[in-house]
Amino acid sequence: MGQALEKFQGKEWRRKQMRKIINNAFDRVKNDTGRANLTFEDLYISVLLVYNEINKRLPGPHFDPPTKEQVRAMMQDYDLNLDGELDREEFAKFIQQLTADTVIAVSQGLIITLAVAPVVALMTKKTTEGIPGVGKVVQRLPNSVYASLVTLAVVTFQAEHGIE
Known part of the structure; x- marks a missing residue:
């Protein structure tokens, strides 16, 4: 539940998650190769690791990684010292640019959820009156509390099931 609440913090949470993903991928490949x-080959393996982590950690649909050709073309733009390799900072900038659309898609899905869930919750609150035991409790809750609880439940469900 704490992870679901962290998602409400927005940009900073996503930035920290991306930095963890980037560092883990860089370190894993670096340690394997020495x-x-x-x-380029190390970079492509890292890209696959990053997309695997994005699909595990961030809520939303499955995101496919770019092709080798796309990675090769982008690598040339981020290899600032032209040595044919990317260091940690070049790699971080590369991945941030590569995943920018993915992170935006995750953000938009979360915004839609946070806007739609409370409205649906309030619209359906009246229908809970007929449910024995639950109906009376729900009707006593203030609208703001009920909408917040339903929204939190939806965000948690989405995060656990990888749904956008």
């Missing part, structure tokens, strides 16, 4: 920087 090199300080990532070659």
Whole structure:
């Protein structure tokens, strides 16, 4: 439940999640190869790891990674010292640019959820009157509390099931 509440913090939460994902992918490939920087093959493996983590950690639909050709073309833009490899900071900028659309899609899905869920909750509150035991409790709750609880439940459900 704490993770669901963190998602309400927005940009900072997403930035921290992306930085964790980026560092984990860079370190994992770097440790496997023993090199300080990532070659193209290392970079592509890292991209696959990053997209795997995005699909696990961030709510929303499954996001497909880019093709090798797309990664190769982008690598040239981010290899600032032209050595054919990316260091940690070049890699971080590369991944942030590569995943910008993905993070926006996750954000939009979360915004839609946070806007739609309370409205639906309030619209359906009246229908709970006929449910024995539950109806009376729900009717006694203030609208703002009920809408918040339903929204929190929806966000938690989406995060656990990877639904946008």
